[in-house]
Amino acid sequence: MFCLFAGNMKMLNDGVSLLNLNLRGRRICYLCAVSPDSLGRLFCISVCRRALALANANRVVEEIFMRKKLLVSSLLAGVLGVAGIAHVSADGHMAPTEGKAFIQYITEKNDYTKWPLFPGKGKLYKGAHPHGALLTTYVSPDAMKAMRDKKGVIPSGGIIVKENYTPDAKLDAVTVMYKKAGYNPDAGDWYWIKYAANGAIDKEGKVPGCINCHRAVQGNDWIFTGPVK
Numbered sequence: 740m741f742c743l744f745a746g747n748m749k750m751l752n753d754g755v756s757l758l759n760l761n762l763r764g765r766r767i768c769y770l771c772a773v774s775p776d777s778l779g780r781l782f783c784i785s786v787c788r789r790a791l792a793l794a795n796a797n798r799v800v801e802e803i804f805m806r807k808k809l810l811v812s813s814l815l816a817g818v819l820g821v822a823g824i825a826h827v828s829a830d831g832h833m834a835p836t837e838g839k840a841f842i843q844y845i846t847e848k849n850d851y852t853k854w855p856l857f858p859g860k861g862k863l864y865k866g867a868h869p870h871g872a873l874l875t876t877y878v879s880p881d882a883m884k885a886m887r888d889k890k891g892v893i894p895s896g897g898i899i900v901k902e903n904y905t906p907d908a909k910l911d912a913v914t915v916m917y918k919k920a921g922y923n924p925d926a927g928d929w930y931w932i933k934y935a936a937n938g939a940i941d942k943e944g945k946v947p948g949c950i951n952c953h954r955a956v957q958g959n960d961w962i963f964t965g966p967v968k
């Protein structure tokens with residue numbers, strides 16, 4: 740594969756076309772608007788291979804080039820039916836409830852490691868079964884505000900990301916709860932996901948295992964770590 744935008748793009752070894760849009764200082768792909776770091780890279784490669792295959796006529800590519808970059812990127816993705824970039828377009832700040840796209844959202848679009856830590860907890864605090872021996876838990880700013888204000892529930896859009904570490908402080912897995920109004924009214928409207936340190940998804944969605952255990956604290960909006968009211 741070769742770069743169709745030579746001059747504007749930097750080539751990576753694997754031939755993904757990149758443009759430095761200086762969006763929060765990150766390089767993002769011209770076509771899919773995804774950062775090529777870590778997981779995004781795999782995503783980008785698969786999307787853009789398809790995109791470039793379809794756009795093999797330079798005409799199409801030139802047309803894209805003339806228009807607004809992000810808008811066109813998301814449109815193109817839409818045309819290709821790529822669910823993974825849903826967050827770029829229609830539903831604004833809401834994270835998608837699809838594993839890969841969700842992980843991408845919390846690692847690239849809205850990097851969770853920049854969020855505040857769960858109130859009263861530091862980094863690498865002691866955890867209990869079934870989660871890690873050591874835990875670091877981040878709370879999205881909107882969820883944080885609800886907790887601080889003792890609202891009793893996390894608002895739709897709120898996300899809690901818990902990193903699970905081995906006893907010798909190696910990242911083992913990430914477990915997440917994401918509140919989306921109407922997603923699962925029978926169980927607090929939480930979307931659950933567990934993925935390995937390398938990004939491989941273990942479980943996601945309305946996961947019975949997660950739900951059944953966390954049900955014990957449904958009066959606290961299904962959250963164990965500390966009070967929400």
Ligand code: HEC
Pocket residue numbers: 865866867868869870871874876899900901914915916931932933942946948949950952953961962963964965
């Ligand atoms: C057997 C019970 C149990 C199961 C199963 C379980 N959890 Fe937990 N979870 C806990 C406990 C207890 C905590 C509090 C942290 C700790 O002490 O380990 C917790 C904490 C969390 C937190 C931090 C917010 C909170 O509720 O305190 C998240 C996020 C989370 N779990 C996600 C998940 C996901 C995703 C799954 C399923 C893949 C899952 N949990 C399965 C018991 C469970």
